[in-house]
Amino acid sequence: MNYPIGVQDFETLRKGGFVYVDKTDLIYKLTRGHIYFLGRPRRFGKSLLVSTLKYYFQGRKDLFEGLKIAELENEWQQYPVLHFDFNRVSQPKALQEYIREQLDEWEQEYPFNARFESLALRFDWLLRAAHKKTGKQVVVLIDEYDKPLLDLLETGNPDDEKQLQQNRDFLKDFFSVFKAADEHLRFVLLTGITKFSQVSMFSGFNQPDDISYSSRYDTLLGITEEELHTVFAESIEELADNQGITMEQAKAWLKDRYDGYHFSDRLIDIYNPFSILNAFANNSLDSYWFSSGTPSLLMRLLANTNEDVMRYTGQYFDKQTFIDYKAGAATPLPIIFQSGYLTIKAVDRRFNTYLLDFPNQEVREGLATLLTSNYVQPREDTKSWVVKVVQALEAADLNLVRRLFTSFLADTPYSMRPKKDQKDRELYFHYTFYLLMRLISCYTVYTEKQLSEGRADCIIETPQYVYIFEFKLDGTAAEALQQIHSRGYARSYDTDPRQKFLVGASFSSQTGTVEEWQVEDEATSSSGATEH
Helix, strand or coil: CCCCCCCCCHHHHHHCCCCCCCCHHHHHHHCCCCEEEEECCCCCCHHHHHHHHHHHHCCCHHHHCCCHHHHHCCCCCCCCEEEEEHHHCCCHHHHHHHHHHHHHHHHHHCCCCCCCCCHHHHHHHHHHHHHHHHCCCEEEEEECCCHHHHCCCCCCCHHHHHHHHHHHHHHHHHHCHHHHCHHHEEEEEEEECCCCHHHCHHHHCCCCEECCCCCCCCCCCCEEHHHHHHHCHHHHHHHHHHHCCCHHHHHHHHHHHHCCECCCCCCCCEECHHHHHHHHHHCCCCCCCHHHCCCHHHHHHHHCCCCCHHHHCCEEEEHHHHHCCCCCCCCCHHHHHHCCCCEEEEEECCCCEEEEECCCHHHHHHHHHHHHHHHCCCCCCHHHHHHHHHHHHHCCCHHHHHHHHHHHHHCCCHHHCCCCCHHHHHHHHHHHHHHHHHHCCCCEEEEEEEECCEEEEEEEECCCEEEEEEEEECCCHHHHHHHHHHCCCCHHHCCCCCEEEEEEEEECCCCCCEEEEEEEECCCCEEEECCC
16 A cells, blocks of 8 residues: 655645545535634644645546545536645745745736735735636635744744744734635635634634634544544554554554544544554554654743643643633643644533543653653653563562662753752652653553542552552651551552552652652552662
8 A cells, every 4th residue: 555654745646546535525515615724733634635625626627536526526617726835934034935936926827917015915916816817716725824933932032032923913914815805715724733813813804714623624634443444454454464463453552552633522533644654654653743853842832831731631621721822831731732732532511621631642652751851851761761660560570660760860960950949849859750650651640640538649550550659759758658548549449459559759859869668568468668
C-alpha cells in the first residue's frame, strides 16, 4: 500500500496511487455552505483538505472519479479560486510580502484598472474583477492563517511582540474585505489551530461558521475506527505479522497509542492520521506525531506561565474554558487543547462540563518526557530510566525503585531546584514526582487521587500489584506512611485481589533527592525501611 506521508496536494495523491480515506461526502456537504473556520492540530490533514476543495471548485471531475462526491455532484462548475498557504510564510515578517506576491500573480489573470498601495484594497478589487471576468463568485481558501501569529507568540522578544501586533492588525484589515464583498464570494474556508478572537481579527467581517467542534464535521479530518479497520485492514495484518502478534492485539495497540481524539460531544474516536500512516509505512508503533516537530509554542507557553499544566488532565471544565480562543501564557489551556495535547474524554451533561485528558499514549509519553527534560533537566536518559522503573515495579522490587528515583533526582542540576521558600520547594518536588510518574504510562497511574478521606499523592496499578505512595518534603518516611493509614488510602482496594504495597518517602530540599523510604506489604503485614 502506498502511504501519502507528507503529500498535501490532492492531485499528486490521486495520480500517485496513494491510499485515500474517502471523506468527499462530507466535503460536498461542506461546500453547500458559505464561510467557515476549521481548527485542528498540526499534521491532521488541513492542507490536504484545502487542496481537495481547490480542485473541486476548479471543476476537476477527473480527480474525483470513484469517490463518494462523484455520485453527489452533477454540475462540476468551475470557479475562480484564490488559495493562500500561510505555511509558506517561513518568517513572520514576510507575511505582507507573501500576500503581495500572491496578489501580483492573480492580478495578471484577473486585471483591473486601478492601483492601490493598500493590500486590502487590492484584494477587494481582485475579488470583484475575478467575479466580473468569470461570471462566477470567488472561492477563497486560507490554510494555516494563524501561523504568522503563533510563530511570534510568547517568545519573550520585544521585537517579536511588536511584529505580532503588526501582523494582527494587518490580518484584521486584510480580512475585513470579506464583509463588503459578500456578493462576490461563493465559499471561504480558513484553517488554523486557534481563532484569535480576543484580538478581534474576525470582527472585521461576517463571522464564519466555526465548525472546529461541530458534530456535523467531527470526522472530516483524521481516521475513524471504522475507516481504520476497513481501509487499512491489509496494513493492520502486515503490522501484526511484523510484530508477531494477532490482528486483535495490533488493533488494540493502535487504539491505545494513536486513537482518542474527540472533536464534538458525540465523542467519536479519531485516530491521528500522521501517526497511523507512519506506523503502517514503518511497521512500527513509534512516536511520530509528537516527534515530527518540536512543539516550540507549547514550550514557550509553559516557560511563561505559572500554571501546573499537567493538572489539567483528568479534570472537568466548562466548555468555554478550553474552547475560548485566548492564546497566551495567562490562559494556556485553550491553546494546549486546540493544539492536540489534550482532548475531550467525557461529557457530564448535567452540568455541561467536559473531562479533559491526553488523547493517547503517544501524546501522554511525549508530553511527559518533554516537560521532564525541560523542567528537571536530568543528565540521565529519561527513556532508559523509565524502562528500569517499569521492570522494577513488575518485579515488586521497591528497593530498586528507590535507588532509581534517588539517582535520577541526584542528577538534577542544583540550579534547577527552587530555593526561595518552603512552598516553592514543595511545589517543585511534587511536580517533579508527578512528571516522573506520568512517564510510567504503560500502567494506570493516579496522582493526587481523590479518596474518601483525602488525596493520595500517587497510586500505580499493575496487573499484579497496587502501589500507594505518599511523599513528604523535609519530613519523615514514617509520617508519610502513617498518613496512608490514618486517611485510609488503601481501603478502596480492600476487595482487590492484587498485592498491595504502601510506600512512605521523604525528600530533602538540601540534597534534592530521596532521604527516607519505608515500604509496607499489606499481604504479609510486614514493613521495613531502607537505609536512612
